[in-house]
Amino acid sequence: MRSRWNDTEARACATDLELRAYSSRLLGQDPALVLHGGGNTSLKGELGDLFGDTRRVLFVKGSGRDLKSIGPAGFAPADLEYLLRLATLEHLGDSEMMRQLRLATLDPAAPNPSVEAILHALIPFRHVDHTHADAVVTLSNSPHGTEILRELYGDEVLVLPYMMPGFILARQIAAATRDVDWNALRGIVLLRHGVFSFHEEARGSYESMVELVDRAEGELGRRAGAKVVQPTAAAPDSPDARPAIALAKLRKAVGELSGSPMLARLDRSPEALAFAALDDCGELLRRGPLTPDHTIHTKPFGAVFDADPLPGLRAFAGEYQAYFRDYAQDHHQCLDPAPRYGVWRREGLVCLARGSKRLEIVADITRHTIRAIRLAEAMGGWRALPRDKLFEVEYWELEQAKLAAAGSAPEMQGRIALVTGAASGIGRAAVEELRRRGAVVIALDIAEGKAWRESWDSREVLALCCDVTDADAIGAALEQGVLHFGGLDILVSNAGNFPASASLGEMPDSHWEQSLELNLSSHMKVLRACLPLLETGFDPAVVFVASKNVAAPGPGAAAYSAAKAGLTQMARVAALEAAAKGIRVNLVHPNAVFDTGIWTDEVLRERARHHEMEVSEYRSANLLGLEVTSSHVAAAIAALAGTAFSRTTGAQLPVDGGNERVI
Numbered sequence: 212m213r214s215r216w217n218d219t220e221a222r223a224c225a226t227d228l229e230l231r232a233y234s235s236r237l238l239g240q241d242p243a244l245v246l247h248g249g250g251n252t253s254l255k256g257e258l259g260d261l262f263g264d265t266r267r268v269l270f271v272k273g274s275g276r277d278l279k280s281i282g283p284a285g286f287a288p289a290d291l292e293y294l295l296r297l298a299t300l301e302h303l304g305d306s307e308m309m310r311q312l313r314l315a316t317l318d319p320a321a322p323n324p325s326v327e328a329i330l331h332a333l334i335p336f337r338h339v340d341h342t343h344a345d346a347v348v349t350l351s352n353s354p355h356g357t358e359i360l361r362e363l364y365g366d367e368v369l370v371l372p373y374m375m376p377g378f379i380l381a382r383q384i385a386a387a388t389r390d391v392d393w394n395a396l397r398g399i400v401l402l403r404h405g406v407f408s409f410h411e412e413a414r415g416s417y418e419s420m421v422e423l424v425d426r427a428e429g430e431l432g433r434r435a436g437a438k439v440v441q442p443t444a445a446a447p448d449s450p451d452a453r454p455a456i457a458l459a460k461l462r463k464a465v466g467e468l469s470g471s472p473m474l475a476r477l478d479r480s481p482e483a484l485a486f487a488a489l490d491d492c493g494e495l496l497r498r499g500p501l502t503p504d505h506t507i508h509t510k511p512f513g514a515v516f517d518a519d520p521l522p523g524l525r526a527f528a529g530e531y532q533a534y535f536r537d538y539a540q541d542h543h544q545c546l547d548p549a550p551r552y553g554v555w556r557r558e559g560l561v562c563l564a565r566g567s568k569r570l571e572i573v574a575d576i577t578r579h580t581i582r583a584i585r586l587a588e589a590m591g592g593w594r595a596l597p598r599d600k601l602f603e604v605e606y607w608e609l610e611q612a613k614l615a616a617a618g619s620a621p622e623m624q625g626r627i628a629l630v631t632g633a634a635s636g637i638g639r640a641a642v643e644e645l646r647r648r649g650a651v652v653i654a655l656d657i658a659e660g661k662a663w664r665e666s667w668d669s670r671e672v673l674a675l676c677c678d679v680t681d682a683d684a685i686g687a688a689l690e691q692g693v694l695h696f697g698g699l700d701i702l703v704s705n706a707g708n709f710p711a712s713a714s715l716g717e718m719p720d721s722h723w724e725q726s727l728e729l730n731l732s733s734h735m736k737v738l739r740a741c742l743p744l745l746e747t748g749f750d751p752a753v754v755f756v757a758s759k760n761v762a763a764p765g766p767g768a769a770a771y772s773a774a775k776a777g778l779t780q781m782a783r784v785a786a787l788e789a790a791a792k793g794i795r796v797n798l799v800h801p802n803a804v805f806d807t808g809i810w811t812d813e814v815l816r817e818r819a820r821h822h823e824m825e826v827s828e829y830r831s832a833n834l835l836g837l838e839v840t841s842s843h844v845a846a847a848i849a850a851l852a853g854t855a856f857s858r859t860t861g862a863q864l865p866v867d868g869g870n871e872r873v874i
């Protein structure tokens with residue numbers, strides 16, 4: 212591990228707090244130090260009030276803030292003297308401690324101080340840095356970890372046993388450091404938890420952390436690195452020989468077990484496959500997590516799936532409920548018994564979560580955990596905390612309060628959609644509307660170039676270049692999308708084009724055939740590929756984007772109108788056929804949506820002239836006299852795919868501002 216300190220960047224910080232935020236971000240940017248909101252940092256300084264009085268203040272990371280992106284506003288200024296008085300109390304319940312920390316905060320707009328605020332207050336240096344460095348935790352999760360760490364750091368570092376975070380931990384540190392010579396210390400290691408470093412200067416504290424962790428990494432490499440044998444990953448053998456379908460079935464069962472749709476990801480990276488090829492991979496994963504604070508994201512242990520994953524899922528649920536019964540007190544309520552990660556023998560690692568951000572967190576934690584397990588195994592055995600200690604943290608009132616603070620879930624959370632023709636116009640608007648409602652989206656478009664694909668956050672929208680007239684390309688994109696998100700609940704079949712005007716007497720074969728291929732046949736190919744996946748979906752729904760031309764065609768548009776009429780008829784048959792599987796199939800018929808790729812300014816001017824109208828008049832030439840945009844169509848599509856229309860199939864919904872030929 213090397214220091215990321217950059218003098219130019221550091222000099223650009225105008226205040227001590229800005230510099231504190233800067234060196235905190237250096238820690239946050241290194242996933243070997245902290246993951247997703249883990250770790251915390253602080254600065255001791257002064258703050259004046261309206262009356263000219265100044266107080267000693269601890270600026271400490273706000274609860275729920277992420278070191279990776281923290282700025283000065285992410286720190287809560289708390290009255291340092293008050294925190295030190297709290298540290299002298301014999302007992303302080305954790306909820307009461309959080310209330311007291313809030314009371315000690317000197318800015319009403321500040322976030323809540325970190326639960327470790329009192330501990331930071333006790334360390335008598337201006338800067339305190341705390342991480343959950345993989346290397347240190349891995350060493351402490353192996354046999355003789357304590358002796359190895361004590362030997363490695365000598366008198367420079369205080370190595371303390373594991374203790375539940377919160378007030379008890381602050382008390383433990385206070386007791387352990389009562390007679391200590393702080394100036395002889397560079398850090399504190401909390402076994403199975405992490406590391407503290409401290410210094411008067413920001414750089415000194417940060418670089419102490421880097422140096423301490425670097426030594427642990429070196430030690431780990433010497434003791435274990437060479438001994439980690441990478442097994443050759445065996446070829447996956449999924450029961451269906453199609454892992455996407457098998458994963459979608461597993462996701463369905465997990466969602467039913469947890470009570471709401473969940474996302475799933477199959478990690479088939481070389482590391483994941485190598486782990487899944489180990490004979491004892493399941494037993495290793497069931498031993499426990501890297502650090503107990505991972506349990507709120509991952510639960511205390513992983514599931515083990517065989518070729519047919521469902522028995523493994525049931526076994527996990529049984530084991531989780533037994534764990535709850537073993538350690539719960541009267542006031543505890545059992546969380547859902549669905550796993551959040553697991554190893555699927557020979558297939559890879561499965562990560563599960565309700566939303567896309569949480570899925571990313573679980574995937575990162577799982578990756579770091581299996582690496583640590585392999586290293587600790589090479590040192591003699593992976594040792595996680597015992598389950599009673601894990602229970603204390605998983606069901607800790609403060610951890611559960613963090614989850615509850617996340618608020619209510621959006622309508623489509625945990626649901627997975629596929630949208631074709633997604634780079635622009637109605638397709639793009641549909642992706643955005645589905646996202647707004649909480650769904651994740653596999654977005655397909657034939658458009659090349661990266662710009663449209665990179666315009667979305669890949670955690671939420673997996674954008675792939677795909678020609679929907681090519682059945683093989685559809686299959687490959689679908690497979691990739693399903694392995695990324697876990698299944699399919701919603702299909703928005705939208706890709707299409709509006710060919711140049713051509714009367715039937717002069718129509719070339721190619722003109723007719725190209726329109727049928729894209730505007731009709733491709734929709735059948737996409738639907739055919741999606742149906743087996745939709746069967747495993749949650750309230751599965753298909754929405755086809757047809758056209759007002761079905762009911763009210765215009766001269767010169769035979770190729771387009773005939774294809775869209777065919778599409779409508781196909782959708783009606785699909786509604787009949789798919790109903791028994793619970794899949795709803797509906798259509799929208801938009802008209803005159805001018806913010807799509809079809810309508811360039813020139814075409815718009817030409818059509819307006821043709822109808823002897825001003826462009827503005829032509830834009831809203833419908834019964835309601837209102838312009839129709841992609842976002843209006845997208846809202847109708849999302850509604851048809853959502854709960855409002857959960858009892859509707861085979862319906863055709865005009866989105867055209869009203870048209871007397873249609874009505």
Ligand SMILES: [Zn+2]
Binds near residue numbers: 250341342343404405
């Ligand atoms: Zn910690």
